[in-house]
Amino acid sequence: MRENIHRFFRAARGAGVHVSPAESIDAMRAVAQVGVSDRTILRDALLLTLAKSQDEKLALGDCFDLFFSQPEPRPDQPEVDREDGSQGTDRSPSSSSASEAGEGQPPEGLGPLAQMLLSQDRNAIAAAIASASGAASLSDIRYSTQRGIFSSRILDAMGLQRLRDDLDELTATNPALAERLRTALDAFREAVRDTVAQGLALYAREEAENLRNEILRNAPLARIERRQVAEMRALIRQIARRLRERYSKPRKRQRRGHLDVRRTLRRNAAWGGVPFLTAWKRKHRDRPKIVALCDVSGSVAQVSDFFLLLIHSLHEVVDDVSSFAFSSHLIDVSDILESKSPEEAMAEIMSKVGFGSSDYGSSLVDFEKEFMSTLTPRTTVIVLGDARSNNLDPRADILRRISERSKRLVWLNPEGRLAWGFGDSEMPRYATFCSIVRQCATAQQLERAVSDIVATYQ
Amino acid sequence: MAEQKPSTAIEAVESGLAAQGYIASRQIATAVYLSQQIEKPILVEGPAGVGKTELAKAIAAWRGMKMIRLQCYEGLDEAKALYEWKYAKQLLYTQILKDKLGEVLGGAQTLDAALDQLHDFGDVFFSKEFVEPRPLLQALEHPGGCVLLIDEIDKSDAEFESLLLEILSDFQVTIPELGTVSAITPPTVILTSNSERDLGDALKRRCLHLHIGFPEQRLEERIVESRVPNISQTLRRQMVGFIHEIRSLDLKKLPSVSETIDWARVLVLLQASELDTDIVKDTLNVLLKYEADIEAAQPQITTFIAKAARSNVFG
Numbered sequence: 001m002r003e004n005i006h007r008f009f010r011a012a013r014g015a016g017v018h019v020s021p022a023e024s025i026d027a028m029r030a031v032a033q034v035g036v037s038d039r040t041i042l043r044d045a046l047l048l049t050l051a052k053s054q055d056e057k058l059a060l061g062d063c064f065d066l067f068f069s070q071p072e073p074r075p076d077q078p079e080v081d082r083e084d085g086s087q088g089t090d091r092s093p094s095s096s097s098a099s100e101a102g103e104g105q106p107p108e109g110l111g112p113l114a115q116m117l118l119s120q121d122r123n124a125i126a127a128a129i130a131s132a133s134g135a136a137s138l139s140d141i142r143y144s145t146q147r148g149i150f151s152s153r154i155l156d157a158m159g160l161q162r163l164r165d166d167l168d169e170l171t172a173t174n175p176a177l178a179e180r181l182r183t184a185l186d187a188f189r190e191a192v193r194d195t196v197a198q199g200l201a202l203y204a205r206e207e208a209e210n211l212r213n214e215i216l217r218n219a220p221l222a223r224i225e226r227r228q229v230a231e232m233r234a235l236i237r238q239i240a241r242r243l244r245e246r247y248s249k250p251r252k253r254q255r256r257g258h259l260d261v262r263r264t265l266r267r268n269a270a271w272g273g274v275p276f277l278t279a280w281k282r283k284h285r286d287r288p289k290i291v292a293l294c295d296v297s298g299s300v301a302q303v304s305d306f307f308l309l310l311i312h313s314l315h316e317v318v319d320d321v322s323s324f325a326f327s328s329h330l331i332d333v334s335d336i337l338e339s340k341s342p343e344e345a346m347a348e349i350m351s352k353v354g355f356g357s358s359d360y361g362s363s364l365v366d367f368e369k370e371f372m373s374t375l376t377p378r379t380t381v382i383v384l385g386d387a388r389s390n391n392l393d394p395r396a397d398i399l400r401r402i403s404e405r406s407k408r409l410v411w412l413n414p415e416g417r418l419a420w421g422f423g424d425s426e427m428p429r430y431a432t433f434c435s436i437v438r439q440c441a442t443a444q445q446l447e448r449a450v451s452d453i454v455a456t457y458q
Numbered sequence: 459m460a461e462q463k464p465s466t467a468i469e470a471v472e473s474g475l476a477a478q479g480y481i482a483s484r485q486i487a488t489a490v491y492l493s494q495q496i497e498k499p500i501l502v503e504g505p506a507g508v509g510k511t512e513l514a515k516a517i518a519a520w521r522g523m524k525m526i527r528l529q530c531y532e533g534l535d536e537a538k539a540l541y542e543w544k545y546a547k548q549l550l551y552t553q554i555l556k557d558k559l560g561e562v563l564g565g566a567q568t569l570d571a572a573l574d575q576l577h578d579f580g581d582v583f584f585s586k587e588f589v590e591p592r593p594l595l596q597a598l599e600h601p602g603g604c605v606l607l608i609d610e611i612d613k614s615d616a617e618f619e620s621l622l623l624e625i626l627s628d629f630q631v632t633i634p635e636l637g638t639v640s641a642i643t644p645p646t647v648i649l650t651s652n653s654e655r656d657l658g659d660a661l662k663r664r665c666l667h668l669h670i671g672f673p674e675q676r677l678e679e680r681i682v683e684s685r686v687p688n689i690s691q692t693l694r695r696q697m698v699g700f701i702h703e704i705r706s707l708d709l710k711k712l713p714s715v716s717e718t719i720d721w722a723r724v725l726v727l728l729q730a731s732e733l734d735t736d737i738v739k740d741t742l743n744v745l746l747k748y749e750a751d752i753e754a755a756q757p758q759i760t761t762f763i764a765k766a767a768r769s770n771v772f773g
Contacts, residue, residue, distance in 0.1 A: 026496065030496055033496060034464040034488070034491075034492070045488060049667075052663070053503075053662075053667070274549070
């Protein structure tokens, strides 16, 4: 049973429940207390010790039910068969003659598997499958493509080769029995397949998800397929949560250091200035203030979408975000993003300024004219765009003024470095005024870029 | 106790709590049993008013232990939760002992010798005598164990959580001037949370996690029966059925068990024998705490009463 519980921990990890070694020790202690005889109590005990939130409880409950429900070796066939076998002798004379001949005296020299199948002992078969799947280390299964190899491993471990030989032999000597064995074998294969499928559902979930996320993280944002957009949004939300957890730690970090004399004296006035309570100088950390300028013209729109989604889901970390979208002219989109769901907001932004040919020069002019006052020495300005200005005046001088007014100016470019400066790309001219220029084409690069920006405020 | 079969022991917990008027579901009883056996705190989560705090009270009453309650709020810190030095007393004692001090130091020939003597003397003021124990320290020092209820832990700051870790895992605290204070008898610790913010993993890891949701209809009937014994069976069924219908609505705040009990009391006071539209309309403000919720529920009342009555027939 101990072995089983350990396998269950692995299955639980597969179901997305984080089971640390310490938790598994606790769970083992709890199981030792309640015993394993009563399944509902066992379920409660495991849920109490392992799951740490309501979602995890649900996932773990499902996982428990799946794990401890043995797949039936053969759905209905055996019921009928067994009745035939055991009661056939005195009930159904017509069909029993053949099977009775086989049943009455199991032929000598058959392999253990053949005998087991012929004797229709369901529990024995289930137990044998379980131990064989243990021997084939079914819990290592990771991908659905491995189903075949694990099935055959289990079948081999149970002695399929011997069974085949037996079958060949029987076909010659006792065709009726051979026929029975063949049906039994089919059902048996099915049972093994079910076991493997269950194993896959239990152990491989985490791995498959990781793989899919990994691929998604490195896929170029601008060219992802429509059906992946929802998944990508979920991924971006995950990234946002990670960044929040990392950077939303309390702001009062330096508790001890220099004595704050003024506050110490004031606080201890009641004791005649005898300093019982000390007050220390604290270093206040600024929350990031971000002004984002996003190109939403054709090629870059998708990346801007995900970028805005990410920035605006960082409320706890980022104090103040103002977002501006532009293609040929520039508008303030902060309110739209705050008040609407991501899908609606993006649709509205696109209908207002999207799909034009981009004109960086006039967009920068718009920004300088109306919104220059949003910049303070604590602001990080992020420009997201490919800097392809259709050979219009880039107005790099405005970018210089923006850079002078702000703490940092970061340019994120979805294009690869190789393409910068070729054709109508103005990247090299803009780059002179930027604190950092980085490529930002995939979710992973996006995460790194935003993480770096926020980290400079810590 | 350990010799008992776990299932009987869990039933014993259930009936023990029931004797205190707390009708526990099997999950709750299992959690209480386990926390006692493997000495782990229970973290109880769930919506407001489902009896999280009551659970701690019931456990304390059942085991005949003292309950020490620590109500968490923003800004709660060590000095209010764990211990504090009695500054005024320290100051007073120094004043009173001033002359004595002079005597002690008077014998010293040099400044160094005086300083040495003062050093021997100094620790007196940071001894157990001058520690004011706050709830957490009280709970550890209580002989014979107690039930420590840390209420609404989600309202406290993240730093406070870290402060709790040592107590929760080892039942001890470290006071820099005195050393480590270990529990005489490990207290039964219950933490409650309304999930206002996510608690840290470190805290969650040290606890059994128990989620108390709204009870099933049968269970809720039993709860009402135990709390408001003089309500008739038909009315009890009807009102619980009605509340379950109300909970299916999309409301700002769903009525929880405490509201059910209040409502049962009100109905008994008004001597209602069964639910009808008028009496429900008049007393809806006991169940629903927002004007918007009441407005949303008003038009449905008649259908809900009918449904509750029907389920009554079949149930």
